[in-house]
Amino acid sequence: MAKIGIIGSGSWGMALSVLLYNNGHEVMVWSALPEEIREMQQTHRHHTLPDLVLPDHMVFTEDLEETMTGKDLLVTAVPSVYVRSTAKRMNPFCRYGQVVVNVAKGIEESSLMTLSEILEEELPMADVAVLSGPSHAEEVSKSLPTTCVAGATTKKTAEYIQSLFMSEVFRVYTSPDILGIELGGSLKNVIALAAGIADGLGYGDNTKAALITRGIAEISRLGTAMGGKIQTFGGLSGIGDLIVTCASMHSRNRRAGILMGQGKTMEEATSEVKMVVEGIYSAKAALALSQKYEVSMPIVEQVNAVLFEGKSASEAVRDLMLRDKTIESSDIPWE
Numbered sequence: 171m172a173k174i175g176i177i178g179s180g181s182w183g184m185a186l187s188v189l190l191y192n193n194g195h196e197v198m199v200w201s202a203l204p205e206e207i208r209e210m211q212q213t214h215r216h217h218t219l220p221d222l223v224l225p226d227h228m229v230f231t232e233d234l235e236e237t238m239t240g241k242d243l244l245v246t247a248v249p250s251v252y253v254r255s256t257a258k259r260m261n262p263f264c265r266y267g268q269v270v271v272n273v274a275k276g277i278e279e280s281s282l283m284t285l286s287e288i289l290e291e292e293l294p295m296a297d298v299a300v301l302s303g304p305s306h307a308e309e310v311s312k313s314l315p316t317t318c319v320a321g322a323t324t325k326k327t328a329e330y331i332q333s334l335f336m337s338e339v340f341r342v343y344t345s346p347d348i349l350g351i352e353l354g355g356s357l358k359n360v361i362a363l364a365a366g367i368a369d370g371l372g373y374g375d376n377t378k379a380a381l382i383t384r385g386i387a388e389i390s391r392l393g394t395a396m397g398g399k400i401q402t403f404g405g406l407s408g409i410g411d412l413i414v415t416c417a418s419m420h421s422r423n424r425r426a427g428i429l430m431g432q433g434k435t436m437e438e439a440t441s442e443v444k445m446v447v448e449g450i451y452s453a454k455a456a457l458a459l460s461q462k463y464e465v466s467m468p469i470v471e472q473v474n475a476v477l478f479e480g481k482s483a484s485e486a487v488r489d490l491m492l493r494d495k496t497i498e499s500s501d502i503p504w505e
């Protein structure tokens with residue numbers, strides 16, 4: 171049994187809290203929002219996962235020091251925009267070598283850093299790792315079979331995380347490619363917005379398959395240019411997560427996209443979805459990275475134009491279809 175502190179009690183933090191508790195670990199949950207802690211203490215329910223019953227022995231607290239002290243593992247599950255500020259708050263209580271596994275998905279717009287890079291900067295004493303894959307909280311909280319990948323600097327840490335999370339309903343693989351895992355997890359959200367927009371416009375399965383396939387081509391091009399491994403983009407945190415996010419009704423990004431495809435503004439769509447829509451925060455960063463690494467990302471460009479330049483969704487799709495003619499894969503030369 172391990173002692174685990176969960177930093178952030180949104181949908182994902184709570185689904186993982188219950189998974190870890192069911193695996194026999196001692197779990198303490200912290201949130202920056204006192205009302206969220208109070209609600210869980212009083213009702214043993216969470217507002218975004220109404221079917222989930224929070225166990226009696228799970229502890230909810232506003233005390234970050236208590237959540238971190240003596241813990242074998244810390245799980246950071248706050249939305250990407252709060253990762254740096256939360257890590258700054260964690261810094262005084264982090265002990266040397268403490269394992270901090272980030273489960274959020276995003277890229278910081280101002281610095282273009284991944285979330286584990288931010289954690290390493292703000293928590294230089296921690297052993298920072300990631301856990302990612304096709305894993306909607308709504309399904310994990312119902313114990314539906316799910317797979318993820320744990321990325322860490324050392325095999326020992328990755329296998330430690332694997333051993334804590336793994337169960338008959340949650341299978342965990344290990345990988346040394348932290349960067350590839352994080353880039354796949356955050357860039358897929360931008361493509362999922364496009365897939366949702368296509369659904370909202372009433373387009374079909376052909377369009378969806380095209381966006382997934384050309385989307386992973388964009389993600390892999392940028393990801394490998396930045397140093398991620400090509401195999402990772404073909405794995406759970408790459409194509410796996412892209413498929414589930416583009417296809418699932420649980421996806422916040424897809425749902426926001428559907429609303430925009432139906433004519434709602436970005437602000438209307440995000441307020442209707444209520445939970446965090448990470449693709450909106452990652453879209454500008456993805457575009458900036460594609461320019462920095464001189465990698466072509468036409469879907470990412472069009473998503474940015476729809477989100478931030480007032481371009482109509484149907485015009486964006488037309489521009490994608492009528493782009494300059496090109497070869498499918500430049501790695502396959504003609505004889």
Ligand SMILES: NC(=O)C1=CN([C@@H]2O[C@H](COP(=O)(O)OP(=O)(O)OC[C@H]3O[C@@H](n4cnc5c(N)ncnc54)[C@H](O)[C@@H]3O)[C@@H](O)[C@H]2O)C=CC1
Binds near residue numbers: 250252
């Ligand atoms: N929900 C899901 O199925 C999955 C989510 N993720 C990722 O996990 C991360 C969190 O997502 P969700 O739990 O779905 O988000 P959410 O929208 O359910 O949670 C938002 C939470 O952020 C926290 N928060 C609010 N203001 C804060 C502040 N000022 N400082 C620190 N924390 C604050 C609160 O605990 C709040 O409940 C995202 O990066 C998401 O992409 C990853 C895999 C699955």
Ligand SMILES: O=C(CO)COP(=O)(O)O
Binds near residue numbers: 275303362448
């Ligand atoms: O990352 C996720 C599933 O693996 C969650 O995606 P959404 O934020 O689009 O719901």
